[in-house]
Amino acid sequence: MMNKSIEIIIAGRRQRRRRWIVVTTSLAALLFVLCCAMLLLGNTIYPVKDVMLALLGYELKGVSFAVNSIRLPRMLAGFFAGIAFGIGGNTFQTMLRNPLANPNVIGITTGSSAAAVFCIVILHTSESIVSIASIIAGLATVLFIYLFSKGKSFSIGRIILVGIGIQAMLNAAISYILLVGAQQDIPSALRWLTGSLNGAQMHELPPLVIFVVIFAPIIILLGKHLSILELGEQSATSLGLNTDKTRIILIISAVFILALATATTGPIAFVAFLAGPIAKRLVGVGFSNVIPAGLVGANLVLASDLIGQFAFDVRYPVGIITGIIGAPYLIYLLIRMNQKGEL
Structure with missing residues (x-):
């Protein structure tokens, strides 16, 4: 009887592992297709060979x-920012x-945004200073x-309550900065606050890439913890887990990648909020959700x-589209949590 129970447990674990591998591989394949589409599509559709x-x-x-100069930086910015928001939010x-305890709701990305807007509108600093200020403000x-x-x-x-208040x-503070800032700086700041890949340039990406390459693997390695x-x-x-030490390492790693992503693309709405739950639904329980969340x-x-x-007559920043997708899900989640008595 005991041997049969052990066999059932082992079979269930193998099934969950296969599901994790299939879902993760599928997400990676879809991501590859989207990266290719970002490079191929535009005002002119070029052949793959060219x-x-x-x-x-x-x-x-x-x-x-x-x-x-245009499509590759845009694709890389979306790729690494998406991974950062997905892993950080999860x-x-x-x-x-x-x-609900995602970086957008509890104010972490808002802190980075406030620092970045202050640097852009008031101080007129370089991108490197904006990145540094975003990291410090996030921490x-x-x-x-x-x-x-x-x-x-x-x-x-x-x-969560304190985070919502902050x-x-x-x-x-962001509204006040925009109110007192020079008129010529307001449109660029608003575009940035919306979350956009427009105007991404290769020389702006190294900090984001480096921080994601360094800190995302740390979070992945601590996935079991x-x-x-x-x-x-x-x-x-x-x-036997040292909760304080583990939590500090995870928070610092997540804040670093979130702050750099926010400084590079702006706070793309709801990505950090949606990625983890979607990945969890797809992968199920039993294995770490970190890599699937980054891919989502x-x-x-x-x-x-x-x-x-390309879907509309007018081109919209990415943050508007993710907002359209994410807002109904937030309302659904709040209703569901209220019905369960979790609010």
Whole structure:
């Protein structure tokens, strides 16, 4: 009887592993297709051969400039920002055990946005200064949320409520900066706040790429620890996990990639909110959700950008499309949580 139970458990684990592999591979394949579409599609649709030659460094009239200077930076910005938003959002949602506890709702990306808008509109600084300010502001926001929500014990609800309050304050600060800023700076700041891949340039991408390459693997390696944190403070501690140390490493890693993504593309709406739950639905339970969440985030950004460019008579920034997708899901989630008595 015991042997049969063990066999059932092993068979179930193998089935969940196969599902994880199939879903992750499918998401990676879809992402590859979207990356190719970003390079091939535009005002002029170039043959695959010409695009490949341009990427390899051959000079082709019209093709080289369009592919290497416009489409490739746009694709890379969406790719790495999507991975950053997906992994960062999933980290906070899993760690705090609440789908509402994503960086957009609890104010982390808003802190980075406020710093970036201040640098763009008031200080007129370079992209590197904007990136540094976004990172510092993101970390400072997390610190403020922690200090203001600190009580006798760790409370998820208190962190979310404090985060929502800080987000409201930061949004007010952003509105004030836009109000007192020079008129010529307002359109660029508003486009950036919407979340857009327009105007992405290769020289702006190295910080984002480097930080994602460094910190995303750290979160992936801590994926099992992240799943243990989802069980709750007492359960994680009883399993021998140093919850404080693990949480600090995860928070710092997530904030770094989120801040750089926000500084590069702006706070693309709802990607950090949607990626984790979608990945969890697709993958199921039993294995780390970090890699699928990153792939879902990148797919959402690239697919939404393609929709915004080509599905309408007017071209819309990617943030508007993700907002249209994400807002109904947020309303659905709030209704569902209210019915379960979780609000």
